[in-house]
Amino acid sequence: MILIDAVTKRYPDGTTAVDRLTLEIPDGSITVLVGPSGCGKTTTLRMINRMIEPTEGRITLDGADIREQPVNSLRRTMGYVIQHAGLFPHRTIVENIATVPRLLGWDRREARTRALELMERVGLDRSLAKRYPYQLSGGQQQRVGVARALAADPPVMLMDEPFSAVDPIVRKGLQDELIRIQGELGKTIVFVTHDIDEAIKIGDMVAVLREGGKLAQYAPPAELLSAPADGFVEDFLGLDRGIRRLSFFTAAGLELNTVPIVAVDSTAEQLAARTVPQTPYLLVTDTEGRPLGWADAKQRAAGSEALIPFGHSFTAGRDSLRAALDSAVLSPTGWAVAVDENGRAVGVAAQETIAAAIRTAHLEQQATGSASGVADAAPVDA
Amino acid sequence: MNLFHYANVFFSDNANWSGADGIPTRLWEHVQYTLMALGIAGVIGLPLGLVTGHTGRGGNALALVATAARALPSFGLLVLLTVLMGLGLTPVMVPLVALAVPPMLVTTYEAIRSVDRSLVDAARGMGMGPLRVMFQVELPVALPLILSGIRSSAVQIVSTATIAAYVSFGGLGRYIVDGLYQVDYNKVVGGAVLVAALAVVTLGVFWVAGRVLVSPGVRRQQR
Amino acid sequence: MGGFFDIPSDLQASWWGLIGLHLEEALVPVLFGLLIALPLAQLCARFRWLYPPMLGITTVLYALPSLAFIVLLINWTGLSTTTVEIPLTIYSLVVLIPAIVDGVRSVPEETHAAATAMGFGPIRRYIQVELPIAVPAIFAGLRVATVSSISLVSVGALIGNEGGLGNLLSDALHYHRPILAWNSVLTTAVLAILIDGLLVLLRRLLTPWAVR
Ligand SMILES: Nc1ncnc2c1ncn2[C@@H]1O[C@H](COP(=O)(O)OP(=O)(O)OP(=O)(O)O)[C@@H](O)[C@H]1O
Ligand SMILES: [Mg+2]
Numbered sequence: 001m002i003l004i005d006a007v008t009k010r011y012p013d014g015t016t017a018v019d020r021l022t023l024e025i026p027d028g029s030i031t032v033l034v035g036p037s038g039c040g041k042t043t044t045l046r047m048i049n050r051m052i053e054p055t056e057g058r059i060t061l062d063g064a065d066i067r068e069q070p071v072n073s074l075r076r077t078m079g080y081v082i083q084h085a086g087l088f089p090h091r092t093i094v095e096n097i098a099t100v101p102r103l104l105g106w107d108r109r110e111a112r113t114r115a116l117e118l119m120e121r122v123g124l125d126r127s128l129a130k131r132y133p134y135q136l137s138g139g140q141q142q143r144v145g146v147a148r149a150l151a152a153d154p155p156v157m158l159m160d161e162p163f164s165a166v167d168p169i170v171r172k173g174l175q176d177e178l179i180r181i182q183g184e185l186g187k188t189i190v191f192v193t194h195d196i197d198e199a200i201k202i203g204d205m206v207a208v209l210r211e212g213g214k215l216a217q218y219a220p221p222a223e224l225l226s227a228p229a230d231g232f233v234e235d236f237l238g239l240d241r242g243i244r245r246l247s248f249f250t251a252a253g254l255e256l257n258t259v260p261i262v263a264v265d266s267t268a269e270q271l272a273a274r275t276v277p278q279t280p281y282l283l284v285t286d287t288e289g290r291p292l293g294w295a296d297a298k299q300r301a302a303g304s305e306a307l308i309p310f311g312h313s314f315t316a317g318r319d320s321l322r323a324a325l326d327s328a329v330l331s332p333t334g335w336a337v338a339v340d341e342n343g344r345a346v347g348v349a350a351q352e353t354i355a356a357a358i359r360t361a362h363l364e365q366q367a368t369g370s371a372s373g374v375a376d377a378a379p380v381d382a
Numbered sequence: 383m384n385l386f387h388y389a390n391v392f393f394s395d396n397a398n399w400s401g402a403d404g405i406p407t408r409l410w411e412h413v414q415y416t417l418m419a420l421g422i423a424g425v426i427g428l429p430l431g432l433v434t435g436h437t438g439r440g441g442n443a444l445a446l447v448a449t450a451a452r453a454l455p456s457f458g459l460l461v462l463l464t465v466l467m468g469l470g471l472t473p474v475m476v477p478l479v480a481l482a483v484p485p486m487l488v489t490t491y492e493a494i495r496s497v498d499r500s501l502v503d504a505a506r507g508m509g510m511g512p513l514r515v516m517f518q519v520e521l522p523v524a525l526p527l528i529l530s531g532i533r534s535s536a537v538q539i540v541s542t543a544t545i546a547a548y549v550s551f552g553g554l555g556r557y558i559v560d561g562l563y564q565v566d567y568n569k570v571v572g573g574a575v576l577v578a579a580l581a582v583v584t585l586g587v588f589w590v591a592g593r594v595l596v597s598p599g600v601r602r603q604q605r
Numbered sequence: 606m607g608g609f610f611d612i613p614s615d616l617q618a619s620w621w622g623l624i625g626l627h628l629e630e631a632l633v634p635v636l637f638g639l640l641i642a643l644p645l646a647q648l649c650a651r652f653r654w655l656y657p658p659m660l661g662i663t664t665v666l667y668a669l670p671s672l673a674f675i676v677l678l679i680n681w682t683g684l685s686t687t688t689v690e691i692p693l694t695i696y697s698l699v700v701l702i703p704a705i706v707d708g709v710r711s712v713p714e715e716t717h718a719a720a721t722a723m724g725f726g727p728i729r730r731y732i733q734v735e736l737p738i739a740v741p742a743i744f745a746g747l748r749v750a751t752v753s754s755i756s757l758v759s760v761g762a763l764i765g766n767e768g769g770l771g772n773l774l775s776d777a778l779h780y781h782r783p784i785l786a787w788n789s790v791l792t793t794a795v796l797a798i799l800i801d802g803l804l805v806l807l808r809r810l811l812t813p814w815a816v817r
Binding site for chain 2: 664665667668669670671672673674676677680748749752753755756757758759760762763764770771774777778781782783786787789790793794795796797798801
Binding site for chain 1: 498500501504505506508509510511522523525596598599600
């Protein structure tokens with residue numbers, strides 16, 4: 001556990017970058033520092049590996065003051081990832097990744113083997129090993145940065161806006177990858193970002209800092225969304241915090257209607273059997289059961305083949321209420337389409353049904369004090 | 383009468399190819415002066431540039447030293463030291479070294495300063511000490527620029543080492559100074575051609591050095 | 606006889622006269638160099654393929670020993686200041702062209718695009734946008750060129766009295782008067798440093814917006 005204990009950092013010019021900050025960073029999870037530009041995130045992070053020394057207060061790692069061991073050996077036990085990756089342009093990808101193992105005195109072969117293994121772990125093809133950083137895309141470079149930080153298997157990883165320089169799609173991939181790697185390796189990760197969505201997506205705990213380096217709130221993301229400590233945090237979370245909060249409620253309990261689902265080759269009798277007064281539309285699937293689109297029941301009976309697009313589906317049992325609601329909102333018919341893991345339609349849900357489920361979930365949460373159906377703080381569909 | 387004619391006469395005279403005043407001897411003398419001056423200047427300029435660049439301190443003092451060294455007239459210095467100390471290697475070396483130090487010093491400093499700060503940051507964050515940061519990160523990344531500084535020093539030494547002949551020293555300058563006094567243009571042109579050729583060879587040596595020493599990852603970035 | 610400022614009569618000039626001569630011989634070439642370098646550098650910045658060969662040619666010219674250069678020119682321009690000034694002009698070109706090219710290239714792409722979008726024509730954009738932004742880089746080159754030029758003039762002494770303050774050097778050897786050599790070296794160095802300082806001041810006046 002890393003304990004930041006009443007730490008203050010004042011720069012010589014008088015700026016107070018961090019102000020009596022106390023944070024307990026639990027082992028084996030991702031703790032995100034988030035806040036507007038200049039609020040002291042980087043300063044806090046860099047005090048953990050002593051790139052910056054605090055003016056007051058102290059930081060302990062597993063109970064021992066971090067000043068007790070030599071600074072460079074401390075840093076070699078903490079992976080460090082920065083924006084643009086900071087890769088060494090004069091070294092190949094394997095050499096870059098092998099940097100810290102080599103610093104720790106591993107022999108060349110061992111370090112290399114380890115580097116190749118890590119390339120795989122972060123999703124880089126081994127054929128890139130001999131390339132130089134300039135021959136990689138931004139997203140690939142960032143993966144190398146993560147691999148380099150992981151190389152000596154440090155218990156702690158410090159990451160300063162590692163994904164902010166890549167485009168949203170690549171960023172999402174990197175975030176997923178980080179969550180996966182964290183699940184596999186159980187590192188203690190301190191992650192700095194100014195993007196609240198990123199914080200909520202990847203964080204087990206989120207520390208919101210405000211200008212002047214003061215802690216505004218320190219909580220799991222679901223709690224942050226449901227109970228922001230004050231107006232600042234609420235503003236910082238943005239207007240759609242209610243919608244985003246739905247990410248933390250599973251759609252598993254959602255009641256699905258299986259009646260209005262017909263295969264594309266259905267006979268007139270089958271169509272008639274599936275047409276009920278509550279649903280003027282029928283969901284047409286292919287012969288495998290995958291949804292094709294909505295059809296007006298009367299027109300279909302009259303022989304029309306016209307289909308209305310269904311937007312996108314959500315996966316029953318896995319996705320959150322947010323995904324279900326989104327699916328319903330985007331669907332021209334106002335109905336969400338649920339599919340199973342194989343993409344076969346398993347039911348449809350009306351907006352009203354989803355709204356009822358949301359109300360139930362909120363009530364349940366108030367009763368138990370935690371997000372319903374979700375064991376820990378991770379969003380259901382990140 | 384044109385330059386090619388002079389050069390042709392000079393290079394086709396067999397007498398110019400052997401003996402104490404022969405081309406091989408003079409060329410070798412010139413190369414020796416050059417290497418010696420470059421070596422001394424390197425020992426002074428490179429570490430100083432490296433350390434000031436790394437710490438980022440003393441940049442102004444360094445610029446001052448470089449300007450002062452540049453301001454010293456090589457030829458004047460040569461004559462002054464010769465008048466004071468008599469004939470010797472020192473009066474020849476001092477001006478050459480004074481000439482070669484500023485480009486090395488200033489380029490090395492600038493080159494190290496221009497290394498992306500986030501690289502140094504990453505290196506420190508991974509637990510590299512100052513020496514490692516300097517030799518494993520800053521130096522290799524700054525190398526192309528540093529080499530260009532040494533290269534321009536080397537070329538200047540090659541061309542300026544000719545003045546050694548003015549105080550009865552050897553080297554390719556002999557042909558130029560002797561040619562001037564004997565009004566023998568063949569010699570002057572021949573000497574000048576040899577010096578220029580040596581300079582071009584020097585450029586070639588540095589090109590090769592760049593190929594061998596500079597990491598392809600950095601070399602490519604320069605383009 | 607024998608003092609620092611006692612200039613032998615064969616030089617036919619006072620100390621101040623020598624300084625004037627020296628400055629003229631040193632600065633005229635830099636001025637010419639600048640006038641030639643500006644358009645050449647602009648061409649190099651525009652047509653990128655021109656730059657490497659241009660650098661190659663100037664570097665080889667730079668490698669020609671000033672001594673040989675001057676001696677050879679006697680053939681055409683005789684024992685005159687022109688003989689000294691031509692090589693010095695070429696040397697300043699070698700320093701100035703890369704400096705200006707780098708300066709002009711250092712103009713950020715966005716600035717360039719913004720100026721074009723605001724309706725600057727190529728020439729107006731060059732004079733009003735690119736050149737001013739390149740001024741610090743140009744001055745860096747100008748300083749090196751000027752200082753080298755001042756220290757190189759002395760070589761002119763070898764072909765008779767065409768070396769400004771350098772003329773004191775031959776006399777120092779002839780009459781074995783070290784003080785004359787001291788005078789030549791120190792005056793030249795101080796002159797170079799003073800002119801360098803003036804250039805720094807001038808740059809600050811021209812670019813009040815620059816950092817530092
Ligand atoms: N070396 C320094 N000297 C003086 N002030 C500094 C220094 N470094 C940072 N600061 C100031 O300290 C405050 C916090 O800086 P810090 O870099 O920690 O912010 P940040 O939260 O990481 O911001 P960003 O999201 O923009 O990276 C800022 O006001 C900054 O101007
Ligand atoms: Mg920051």
